[in-house]
Amino acid sequence: MLDIKLIQNAVWACGPILLAVTAWLLFRRRLHQQFPWFFRYLLFVIAKSPFLFAVFKVDRGASYFYAYYACEAVSIALAFGVLYEVYRNILIAGSLAISRSTFFSVCVGLMMLAVLNTLFMEVVDDNLHWRSVFILNTVVRLMQVSLLGVLLVLTGFFGFYWQSQTFGIALGYGVYATAELVTSAVRMYVGDSVQLQVNLAKVLSYQIAVVIWISYIYKAKTQPKLSEVPSTSLVDFVPPLERLAK
Amino acid sequence: MTNITWILIIASLMLVVAMLAARRHRRQLRSLEDFQSQWRPLDLEAFANLLDPTEEKFLQENLPRAEFRKIRRQRLLVIWEYVGRISFNARLMVQAGQIIQHHNTGMEAIRAQQHVQHAMQLRVLVFAAQVSLVMKVVLPGMETPLQTLLQKYGDIAHSFDNVLEPRVMQTTM
Numbered sequence: 001m002l003d004i005k006l007i008q009n010a011v012w013a014c015g016p017i018l019l020a021v022t023a024w025l026l027f028r029r030r031l032h033q034q035f036p037w038f039f040r041y042l043l044f045v046i047a048k049s050p051f052l053f054a055v056f057k058v059d060r061g062a063s064y065f066y067a068y069y070a071c072e073a074v075s076i077a078l079a080f081g082v083l084y085e086v087y088r089n090i091l092i093a094g095s096l097a098i099s100r101s102t103f104f105s106v107c108v109g110l111m112m113l114a115v116l117n118t119l120f121m122e123v124v125d126d127n128l129h130w131r132s133v134f135i136l137n138t139v140v141r142l143m144q145v146s147l148l149g150v151l152l153v154l155t156g157f158f159g160f161y162w163q164s165q166t167f168g169i170a171l172g173y174g175v176y177a178t179a180e181l182v183t184s185a186v187r188m189y190v191g192d193s194v195q196l197q198v199n200l201a202k203v204l205s206y207q208i209a210v211v212i213w214i215s216y217i218y219k220a221k222t223q224p225k226l227s228e229v230p231s232t233s234l235v236d237f238v239p240p241l242e243r244l245a246k
Numbered sequence: 247m248t249n250i251t252w253i254l255i256i257a258s259l260m261l262v263v264a265m266l267a268a269r270r271h272r273r274q275l276r277s278l279e280d281f282q283s284q285w286r287p288l289d290l291e292a293f294a295n296l297l298d299p300t301e302e303k304f305l306q307e308n309l310p311r312a313e314f315r316k317i318r319r320q321r322l323l324v325i326w327e328y329v330g331r332i333s334f335n336a337r338l339m340v341q342a343g344q345i346i347q348h349h350n351t352g353m354e355a356i357r358a359q360q361h362v363q364h365a366m367q368l369r370v371l372v373f374a375a376q377v378s379l380v381m382k383v384v385l386p387g388m389e390t391p392l393q394t395l396l397q398k399y400g401d402i403a404h405s406f407d408n409v410l411e412p413r414v415m416q417t418t419m
Contacts, residue, residue, distance in 0.1 A: 092347055095340070095362055117252070138253075145260055152263055158366055159337025161344035167271050171264060178260045185253040
């Protein structure tokens with residue numbers, strides 16, 4: 001019989017190593033200047049593990065609970081910075097303007113929709129702390145998944161170009177945020193009987209995200225060779241389209 | 247449906263979308279040759295003829311009703327194909343322009359930026375045309391509310407002329 005806790009701990013232990021590799025690759029390719037928020041996020045998550053381990057050794061109760069969720073809050077805040085960076089990288093000058101205030105407004109709008117969705121959720125847990133944590137987690141993950149979803153829809157419509165490393169960051173984080181959303185919802189609906197499986201799924205999905213980041217950052221060596229605007233005339237298309245649209 | 251069902255549906259959709267996005271990402275432009283091979287050729291004269299209202303009127307007056315409806319349907323299908331090609335080419339232009347913006351500075355980046363803007367505007371116009379086309383099929387006699395939209399895009403045709411002409415601008419890059 002598989003020991004889920006052992007597997008979870010083994011997978012978790014690989015985390016800081018893989019994250020360190022990601023941060024090193026980012027630094028080596030000088031991409032930390034292009035993605036400063038992502039670099040800060042990686043460094044924070046690397047530092048978080050030993051800190052939480054130390055707190056856990058001292059006090060497994062309330063101190064660890066508050067330290068863990070305080071670190072989670074900072075991680076999530078940094079993750080929104082990463083998503084903003086992804087948006088800025090794709091919606092560059094000339095396409096859709098995305099300032100910090102615009103991004104913040106979009107986040108607030110998505111948050112309202114996410115809160116509306118969670119208001120009707122059934123939560124099995126009677127403990128108020130856990131209920132609050134699960135609901136907050138669901139709201140945040142719904143926002144993050146929706147942000148990526150909006151960007152994908154816009155890309156499908158307009159055909160935006162995604163640099164390899166930008167795509168990798170978005171894909172990795174998207175996989176992780178989606179997994180967090182699902183596990184959180186399942187945990188709320190089913191109860192603590194699936195806590196071990198939920199924890200393993202979360203840890204595994206995060207490592208998959210990190211592996212995706214490593215592979216796309218590593219592949220980001222070759223750049224496309226396009227140095228000037230291809231000579232096609234867009235103006236010819238407009239009159240027939242205008243006539244069709246009448 | 248319960249909320250957890252909705253969340254599971256959203257999550258499944260996101261994973262499918264992520265897989266499609268990864269596949270699409272592999273087919274992004276890498277070179278001018280890629281651009282040329284992916285570009286979908288279009289006979290603009292034939293397209294303009296298809297949209298000529300006098301031609302449609304002539305067919306309507308000279309063909310039996312059933313025959314006219316059949317030919318009209320075929321024409322609409324061909325128009326749909328043409329519009330689809332313009333849409334694809336517009337997205338290609340956006341991608342090409344953004345690649346140049348990422349890897350160039352100065353005048354070339356500015357030209358690329360204008361190119362991207364115009365290509366995006368064209369893409370929106372294509373969408374409006376597609377909506378109008380669908381409305382014409384579903385409700386042939388109905389007036390479409392696109393006149394206001396056309397007014398907004400009335401100056402695109404004039405500004406497009408500047409896209410391919412070099413412009414002297416001062417930059418601080």
